[in-house]
Amino acid sequence: MRLCNKDVSQIGFGTWKIGGGYWNPDYSKDSHYIEILKYVISKGINVIDTAEMYGGGHSEELVGKAIENFDRDKIFIITKVWSNHLKYDDLIRSAKNSLKRLNAKYIDLYLIHWPNSSVPLEESLRAMEELVDQGIVNCIGVSNFDIKLLEETMSITKKYEITANEIEYNVENKSAEKDVIPFCERNNIKVIAYSPLARGNAKNNKILEEIGRKYNKTSVQVALNYLLRRSIPIPKASSKDHIDEILGALGWNLSDEDYERISKI
Template structure:
């Protein structure tokens, strides 16, 4: 699969709550999380999703440490600017600070984390396009944008396209299939699915378990396999065993019948 002219894995990896929570860093498990991230990359997942808000930027620092020793061109890094930083100069500053924490030469994809109705979207888009011109960012996108806002963002771009919209999407929350996913598909915008395991709740889904038995797969693997048809899911894992389970969602496909059964859940 291609994103920003780079090959990316069908599944990415999320870093929310790695190195802290909402703007608050936690350094107590740094070596563990760096090891997990390296394990993820070594096992073929090359899309890593983070944000300036995660641990107050510490998640970005962990990603920066983990990617050392890998060919940067083979890794795809997404990070996001928080909605209170969407003024022109604040966007530029946030991106430069993210780049510093990631300790790399560029950000593959830079997203508006959440919309902010009090700041003109045009001002934010201008700044993001400037970041591409400077070489700080390769591609731009959005997160948590509905059809109306995304349509506006598309019309406001002058030089570069909106390439992705990161949204909540799981087998437990398929509302996006009715509007935003078809809109993105029509406009060649990739869907990146956060909370793809519904914060762990899919593992207890009896229907997914039943379908999984046909394929020798777990409910989690079935749930992710369903999502990769129309999105790039970005699950998070805190153990190597969980990473292995995530990897087991690749290399096979649900039958049309089973896909439809899950779609109608």
């Protein structure tokens, strides 16, 4: 799969609550999470999703440490600017600070994390395009944008296309299949699925378990395989065993019949 002119893995890795929560850093498990991130990359997952808000930037710092000994050009880093930093100068500053914490040459994909109606979208997108011009960012995108906002965004951008829309998408929340995902597909906008395991609920879904037995797969692997048809899911894991389980979602396909059955859950 190609994204921003780079080969990317079908599944990415999310880092929410790695290095802390909502703006609050947590340093207590740094060595563990650096090891986890290294393991993820060594297993062929090269899409790493983070944000300035995660642990107040500490998640980005951990990603930066984890990728030190890998070929940067073979890793795809997504990070996001929070909704209180969408004014022009604030957004530029946020991106530069993220780049510094990541200790990287560039950010592959930079997203507006959440829309903010108090800042003109035109101002934010002008800053996003300036970041591409400066070589700080390769591609730009959005997160949590509905069709109306996506249409507005596409009408404003002058130089660069909106590459991706990161949204909540899982077997318990498939509302985006009705409108946002078809819109993105028509307009060549990649869908990135956060909370792809429904905050752990997919693990205990009886229908997924039943379908999984046909393929000798777990409910987690079935849930992710379902999402692969129309998105790049970005699950998070805290153990190597869970990462191995996630990787088991790849290399096979649900039958159309089973896919339809899950779509009706």
